[in-house]
Amino acid sequence: MKKNPTYLGLATALALAGCTSTKPATTATTATVTPVAAAAPAPKGVGLDMADIDRAVSPCDDFFQFSGGNWLRNNPVPSYASSWGPRNQLGDRTQALLRRILEDAAANRSAAPGSNAQKVGDFYAAAMDTVAIDRAGLTPIKPELDRLAAVRDAAGLRAEIAHLQDIGASVFFQAGVDVDEKNTTQYAVQMGQGGLTMPNRDFYFKEDARTAKVKTAYRTYMAQLFGLLGEAPAVAQRNAATVERIETRLAKASRTPVELRDPQANYNKLTLAAAQQRYPALDPKGLLAGMQLGKAQEVIIGQPAFFDEVNAVLKTEPLADLKTYLRWHVMRVVANALPTPYAEAAFHYNQALTGAKQQAARWKRMQSATDQTLGEAFGQLYVDQAFSPEAKAKALEMVANIKASMAEHIKTNTWMSAPTKTEALKKLNALRVKIGYPDVWKDYSALKISRESYLKNILAARAWESRREAAHFGQPIDRNEWGMTPPTINAYYNPALNEIVFPAGYLQPPFFDPKADDAINYGAIGGVMGHEMTHGFDDQGRQYDSEGNLRDWWTPADAAEFTKRAAVVGKQYSAFSPLDSVHVNGQLTMGENLADFAGLTVVYGALEKQLQQRYGNGPRPNYDGFTPEQRYFLSWAQLRRTNIRPEALRQQIATDPHSPGQYRTIGPIMNMPQFQQAFGCPEGSKMTRSAVDRAVIW
Template identity: 40%
Template sequence: MVKLVRTSVLLASVSLVAACASSGRPDAAVSEQASAAPAAAAKPQIGSFGFDVAGMDRAVAPGDDFYNFANGGWAARTPIPADKSNYGMFSVLADLSTERTRTLLDEAKAQDGSKIGTAYATYLDQSAIDAKGLAPIQPWLGKIKALNDKSGYAALLAEADRMGVGGPIRSGVGQDDKAPETYIVRVAQGGLGMPDRDYYLSTDAKLTETRSAYLGHLTKMLTLAGEANAAARAKAILDFETGIARAHWTRVESRNRDKVYNKMTVADLSRMAPGFDFAGYLRGVGTPVNELIVTQPTALAGEAKLIAATPVAVLRDQLIVRSLEEYADVLPAAIDQAVFAFRGTVLSGTPEQEERWKRAVEFTSDSLEDEVSKVYVARYFPPETKAAADTLVKNVIAAMDRRIDQLDWMAPATKAKAHAKLAAFTPKIGYPDRWRDYSNLTITPGDAFGNKVRAAEWAHQWDIGHLGKPLQRWEWGMTPMTVNAYANFGMVEIVFPAAILQPPFFDPNADPAVNYGGIGAVIGHELSHHFDDQGAKYNAEGRLTDWWTPADVAAFKQRTDALVAQYDAYEPLPGMKLKGALTLGENVADLAGLTTAHDAYMASMGGKPAPVIDGFTADQRFYLGWAQVWRRNYREADLRNRLLTDPHSPSAQRAWIVRNLDPWYPAFQPQPGSKLFLTPEQRVRIW
């Protein structure tokens, strides 16, 4: 069952894994080994005070391009590795996490009976995978090919879903937004093989080229599967998916939490969207419920109608291709390489696929998340880092609390409710306090394909197992090895995995100004998500409800509209502007998060003047700390993909949020007429 994302994240979209277990707190070894970690060096890891001064480009005026002023030297000297679509500070830490996890898994594979070691070693053995050819997947492909009429399509699609193979209908289990103490099934649009409807419908020359490449990819996949007449069948799949794209809601429409909350019975859904057996599908995935949430009703109606009008042979062929793509990494190298050629190179511009060991680390970490996480935090996350992060979180929350009182556009009654929501927050730092139990997940030596199938089915059962249970607040949606952070509206929580609590985001030996501009602003960002244009719709209980006065809503919208217009004007690629409405939530979180982190930093000084370090004032160091974490170079195809699909603005534009912040102006003295300069009246202020 596909997990439907219900969170906002710092960097990029992730699936919210329904992570539950019956075990208790982490092993004692976690705290014992972490305590044994060597003390951090007194010197910051980066530069003399936590910022890489050599990476600046002082030939650029900060008022014209603050991102390149802070990062231009680094950008000019830093190539993108051949196996990456982009490269920056997140990538550096992600590589470090991967290397560390590899060390742990190499040790584990030498241990008899280690489940993570077996999964890792089996995945690494490409020659054994190649020797089996398509034999492991043939029973499943045979079942697809045996579908002769549409009466069995819903059940087949459900079985594919349980294996992690996506089709036109997606479903998952999560909190009921208006009854947040309960779990509910959510059904959503799906079915596209390219990242977004625009890839099918736009007349842009680059996207037209991508469509042609996708048609070639579909043809290649059917050919590798041994299917005849592959080109014509590929064209039929493309036509089917183009029809789906026309029915799909846009990403802007789909991020509106009010519009995507449509509770109805299965009977109501079937009447609204005839042409697909929703009841049979839900029975097949193991959720024979009476009531559910439909996120994009008109899209599902359009997809059901299209399924009813499409020949069963086309539906079969789409599932064949999706299955080969999903399991390409545990099938012969020719299939794996063909999938990468399109999804890695065409869509993201990446010249080379990652080495097998890196993907083995990813597979093992995804399949046995908590088993890998336990050993990772035991070795690499000292308790003093967690304690220091706890303090920063408390300081930023306190700063946000003070800012609410200072708002001139919010009614006192609404401010009281905002304070109550802030008081209800649960910050999670480092790693979960409970682990899931994988004893019923079978990992077999030499069976890479079977291991992946069983891991997908285990995750599916874990997901649907939430139904009827009390809300499990200890769950995490990211592993400790993940370099990211997120806000969960329904849980009223902010979550910071261990791997992001490292330089350049956080260094206990760095200047506090840099830390507050880095991890402090990240904390403020996730905190502010709960008060962005969608998160603000949830109250202190995590319930989607109206808790603002109409005047508050109007005043808030006036401000967010101004931010949309500001970002709409940015053009990261020639002819491709940012979508301010798509990136609004992240831009609000950047704006409010950085503002709040600055307040927290000033409060932490206790009224004492901050020293000048290496010629940089405290405010300069704070904003440079913010700009440094967004260092990133993009391949053009990857940036184009992001502009169409990503709710986050590109790194340069994230750094430019400083143009709205009053203290940035005396710190860097941009002049009227410079590209980023805004008069006080033009600056967007929200929280």
């Protein structure tokens, strides 16, 4: 079970609140802001669009609107999207290049057999051939359906469950191989809750109108797919109800998104013999043997009580109903690779979740599928055209400066004891940084890709990835692996490997621009770097030591003080309400909010050091009428401006550990005296918290 990267980039953040600056915040009247808003004549800078700023709004009243109000008005969400922001715009530009790469690869019929160019070209060509996909009908998936139909007993069902894990249908649960979080020198077999169609357990039990709409779409989607398989409407409805009944049982036993954020509670290692005794109907021994993991003698169970219910479901539900549940998930995970009616049914369900008005163009969807399936083969073709050694060197320099600032913040921390500081600095010094693309690329030589069938390619790639992952078991940790592909416009922190990773796709304007002044780059990609770096010290990341082991290295007093200070952040965010009666979940978003807090504070310190080195005590240039400090905060804010559909916003708040963009913008700065000083905000202004209410961690 290769986990998704634990903390994801711009959509991610670790932040510790406030700042450790001892400089008093400048007090001023609102009038002192006016010269900034008026933007006196000054050299034009690179990286900020002055036309986006809403000068009718005071930065001290609403910095989200001030920094990008005009942009928000002029950039509505496109019909094919659920939200829209700078990352989407960069995504469009990146996709244009990726499209050219893919179309060139697809047109190249003379690529060497087995080469990355051949596999990428054939995969994309097959994915774009909708005539062939529609003509093939269910033929490519028929072997899977026939295999499932042939199941006659519990043993056959368990074998099918193992097989479906290999082709990406995580029925009942997720299982696989990943780093052992309490012994990061080895891999472990891991099993965690899963098996649901809707985004998480809460959708099965909430009764508000929004959730009811999603649940209706879910039921309609299931009935449609069963109907497309040839079942009469009454039978299709009955089968949909069967799936919902089983999934509701699983949902009831599932942990909440907040509970899943506790790494200690979600680490439960059992001997295989003990797991076999506790879950006999599941038969972990036979399951792992079927997944080519028969040598395992231990298994980490993420949520033991959930697997108690899985065991009970397998023991008490009729075999025919269990097969119906499996058949649904077989179809669900390949619907977008099937003929048009299946893909349209999947989209209509997604509409209820996101509010998107129409599907994205097929080439965009198939570009994404190629990236997901052959990410590093595709990524090599991308990096050759889009990422320079100079960009990598500049990014590494920035990371080094931010790391130095983080070390200083740890050393000067006023509430952390010396033993905890020593461990924190040890962890920071051990942090590994990956920039651009892997040093060692995945070897796809054993994966066969052709133009015969898009769906066959999907199934082959999933099975290949499962075998590749299973082969890790018993081997040394592969520290060259990446959890994101090179074109990805995102970043992450991996606590078990204590590493931060920045794909090449992220390291381009507007997030990173070698032509821009330091303030812009530090506020943009620097903010992300600080975010990811400080994830190692958020409420989750701080539980892992310098070697990535899940180990408590904090003194009890320091841990209690951290928890008390973090609770202030949680309270602040839980008070934010972007929609009527809908509040941000301060516990679910705690790690990302802490990362934004700490990252913005730490990177500000790195920028000040950079400016001191560059200009000494001399004057610092103002661009577009803004000081470097003001440009830093504007850069941070302009990259988090987002328009989002109400449906998508509600889903984000229910499922996403990241706060909405407007609160990622203003949440940290409201606690920063540096912001108050930069914009001359008076005490009591909306963007300024009092010293009593301010969250301060680093």
